[in-house]
Amino acid sequence: MQQDASLPQRKNERMAEWISEMISSPEQRTWEKPDPEHTFRGRLDGTRARADEVVYQDDDVFAFRHNVDQSKEEWWEIHVVIIPKKWVPTILDLGLGDAHLWHRLIAGIQKVALKLGLYQTGFMIRMGVLPPYQHTEHVHIHILAGKHTSPVVDGPLPDVG
Numbered sequence: 001m002q003q004d005a006s007l008p009q010r011k012n013e014r015m016a017e018w019i020s021e022m023i024s025s026p027e028q029r030t031w032e033k034p035d036p037e038h039t040f041r042g043r044l045d046g047t048r049a050r051a052d053e054v055v056y057q058d059d060d061v062f063a064f065r066h067n068v069d070q071s072k073e074e075w076w077e078i079h080v081v082i083i084p085k086k087w088v089p090t091i092l093d094l095g096l097g098d099a100h101l102w103h104r105l106i107a108g109i110q111k112v113a114l115k116l117g118l119y120q121t122g123f124m125i126r127m128g129v130l131p132p133y134q135h136t137e138h139v140h141i142h143i144l145a146g147k148h149t150s151p152v153v154d155g156p157l158p159d160v161g
Helices: 019-023 039-045 096-116
Strands: 054-057 061-065 076-084 124-126 141-148
Touching: 054 096, 061 096, 076 096, 096 141
Parallel strands: none
Antiparallel strands: 054 061, 061 076, 076 141, 124 141
16 A cells, blocks of 8 residues: 555654644744633633623633724724634634534624624624734634724724714
8 A cells, every 4th residue: 555645754743633734834834822822722711811801601612802902003992802612723624523613603703792782883703814814823703893993994994983
């Protein structure tokens, strides 16, 4: 039997665990804020989350206020980040077996929208995939609304002030 050339040839080489590892270049696997050293693990284990930051959580997802300094280039009046409690590097790594997790993320977005009244004003969701668009090695979705200083939006936003 001939061995597939793409498989590791030596015993000490590790096979890629995630689809994103197999299909991306080394530059795309250089995370600006690698998890588990970054905030998401700390938010989940309680070491970095304050009670007033938690917007919603259930057994599968955790949503928290992302308090960004107003002087930053991209600031939103309402900025919530929702993450799965199961660690997954990118959405490329979610498969058919993770359909329940996708459903829980969507349900979490809906619960956040209801809790914060975003269904009345509208909001934007944004997600990056792999560097340079995804800065943290953990699936996360930004829920953005209200006044902002974002230079990057999908078309003009009305004055919400």
